[in-house]
Amino acid sequence: MIRPSTDLIVYLCREPVDMRKQIDGLALLVQEAMELNPFDKALFVFGNRQRNKIKLLFWERNGFVVWYKRLERERFKWPTHLDGDAVTLTGQELNWLLDGYDLNAMKPHKALDFQCVG
Template sequence: MLPFDSKSQVYIVLGATDMRKAVNGLSIMVEDHLDLKLFTGNFFVFCNRVRTIIKVLYWDNNGFCLWQKRLEKHRFFWPESEQEVLEFSFRQLRWLLEGLDLVQTRGHSSLSYSTIL
């Protein structure tokens, strides 16, 4: 599993990414196209068009790491937004990797009570 660090952030790169890209291609995409800093220890998450592969790129002390998960039967619930990048928590990333739909995932609704006389 990914080495989560409380100081790092998770960036979900929306849309489809060509999964033939490796470290060099994905890092150019992050720095040039998205204007984000690579060497911060942050995690950059990409998904293919059919939503069966997720790649996570991050810098770890002295080199890049590229982590991949490929689903054999199901599809990832990839968020759709007008933005290019969404900032997620590690908890949300774990949910995404487990197959949860983050749009549908919600906690309990708030309750409000009134006093009875």
């Protein structure tokens, strides 16, 4: 299976998107609604209202690529714990989302900030 690189910048559109939109419509959505540059070295993620379909858009050297996935029984667990219209994810978080993990429930260890040893 083709998977995005884990070091790629990923922008997730939180609002549901009409899955009939093709490349031009998605690129315009990135530019106008998300206020981002669709030609950046980034991946833009869109989901439908039912959260059983997902489209990924990215610019690759000389043209746009759209990647589409439809689930037959389950639903994507759209992250609701993050703020903003466009949410930034890591490539690893996107892969977890594609695999069906609930990013809301996945909490890393608390970050520690030490000033000295001992």
